Amino acid sequence: RSPLALPYDDRPCYDAATTPSAELLGLCRPSFLIIGAGKAGTSSLYSYLQRHPKVLPARVKQTHFWKYDYSGRASIPGYYRNFPNATAFGGKGEGHVTGEASPGYLPSSESAERTGKYLKGVKIIVMIRDPVERAFSSYKYNYVNAILGDIRARGVMSRRRKRERAAEVGIDGHMEAINAEEEEVDKRRLVTFEEFVDAEIEYIRKCMMQGGGGGVMEICFEGKDEEDPREQWRSIPRSLVDERGERIDRIFDTNGNYLVRSMLGRGMYKSQIELWRKHHREEDIHVVCTASLDVQEVGVVNVGSKIDEIAAFIGLNKFNFEPAVDAIGVLNHGSKPGYDRATKWDDYWKDAVDPKLRAKIVSFFKEFEAWTGWSEYAALCGW
Numbered sequence: 342r343s344p345l346a347l348p349y350d351d352r353p354c355y356d357a358a359t360t361p362s363a364e365l366l367g368l369c370r371p372s373f374l375i376i377g378a379g380k381a382g383t384s385s386l387y388s389y390l391q392r393h394p395k396v397l398p399a400r401v402k403q404t405h406f407w408k409y410d411y412s413g414r415a416s417i418p419g420y421y422r423n424f425p426n427a428t429a430f431g432g433k434g435e436g437h438v439t440g441e442a443s444p445g446y447l448p449s450s451e452s453a454e455r456t457g458k459y460l461k462g463v464k465i466i467v468m469i470r471d472p473v474e475r476a477f478s479s480y481k482y483n484y485v486n487a488i489l490g491d492i493r494a495r496g497v498m499s500r501r502r503k504r505e506r507a508a509e510v511g512i513d514g515h516m517e518a519i520n521a522e523e524e525e526v527d528k529r530r531l532v533t534f535e536e537f538v539d540a541e542i543e544y545i546r547k548c549m550m551q552g553g554g555g556g557v558m559e560i561c562f563e564g565k566d567e568e569d570p571r572e573q574w575r576s577i578p579r580s581l582v583d584e585r586g587e588r589i590d591r592i593f594d595t596n597g598n599y600l601v602r603s604m605l606g607r608g609m610y611k612s613q614i615e616l617w618r619k620h621h622r623e624e625d626i627h628v629v630c631t632a633s634l635d636v637q638e639v640g641v642v643n644v645g646s647k648i649d650e651i652a653a654f655i656g657l658n659k660f661n662f663e664p665a666v667d668a669i670g671v672l673n674h675g676s677k678p679g680y681d682r683a684t685k686w687d688d689y690w691k692d693a694v695d696p697k698l699r700a701k702i703v704s705f706f707k708e709f710e711a712w713t714g715w716s717e718y719a720a721l722c723g724w
């Protein structure tokens with residue numbers, strides 16, 4: 342294990358000799374970016390890396406600056422203020438780095454281009470997870486959980502009913518009881534994973550035939566957040582009729598509609614990674630299989646050495662990550678909202694997707710090999 346050279350010749354902070362402009366003086370650049378994929382364990386990896394003594398934490402895990410907030414050179418100092426400044430770095434001595442993890446970067450060619458220009462030599466970490474598992478995780482997180490959250494916020498139960506329930510079960514159990522009752526919301530209102538999958542397969546097929554520049558995400562989804570997805574979801578019934586003849590309206594809208602629309606698209610990794618290859622050197626891009634960080638699959642020793650390998654790619658010296666992995670567990674598991682919600686390995690479980698549905702998705706991925714890289718990545722990661 343010999344670490345690669347640190348980015349920016351080990352001078353991430355702008356000093357009098359290196360700063361291109363006065364307003365950047367004393368600000369520091371991230372040395373690594375975890376660019377996605379979303380729902381592939383980016384929060385956990387970010388958190389494990391923080392335990393290395395030479396990694397300085399950013400203000401937030403994800404800024405999404407290069408995708409959403411960049412508006413020319415003048416906006417950049419504000420971005421660097423998310424990271425520790427030269428005083429913080431200087432006090433720590435040489436060889437330190439900071440970084441961030443924004444899963445929205447991976448599908449975005451603008452992010453690839455801008456970071457290639459302003460953060461030349463930054464180390465890019467791409468996590469790829471079995472795209473079926475990734476899509477299902479996204480379904481739970483970006484759709485089911487978001488819907489239940491919306492429903493709770495709107496208050497499916499009346500205040501009076503909540504008070505009655507609280508009186509029945511007592512103060513300790515009352516929040517849990519209320520939550521359980523609200524989750525009893527007629528499940529038929531929710532669009533199933535399979536319905537979304539079928540609709541998306543049809544949509545991507547059509548979309549790819551039209552062609553265009555950029556990766557699959559840009560051709561089919563990016564920048565179309567505002568577009569009415571009804572066309573994509575045409576095959577999904579908007580409402581059902583229940584046994585009493587009453588109409589049940591299905592729920593489609595969530596805060597992150599765009600994420601719900603592209604559950605499979607975001608797992609078509611190859612065309613997205615290609616975007617980054619255009620603007621960054623091959624040796625600055627490191628692809629990590631999510632499964633290689635899964636203690637239950639490969640054991641804590643292997644996970645620890647995998648993270649150390651990633652640390653070496655960033656340019657960091659050797660470190661034993663095993664205690665960190667043990668202690669932190671799995672972040673953001675099972676659609677828990679928040680990037681810092683940890684689940685201990687003992688309580689970690691994975692939902693299995695129905696094998697027939699899985700086979701359908703896999704055969705679609707194989708059909709679009711050039712975009713998905715299915716066989717290459719399946720071999721690499723053991724899917």
Ligand SMILES: Nc1ncnc2c1ncn2[C@@H]1O[C@H](COP(=O)(O)OS(=O)(=O)O)[C@@H](OP(=O)(O)O)[C@H]1O
Nearest residue numbers: 379380381382383384385478634635673674675676
């Ligand atoms: N170490 C490790 N090994 C394997 N899998 C892991 C690990 N850490 C997190 N996870 C699973 O990754 C899912 C969360 O991914 P992210 O943190 O990238 O989500 S997010 O995009 O930032 O919202 C989430 O998946 P689901 O539980 O299937 O929803 C996590 O359980």
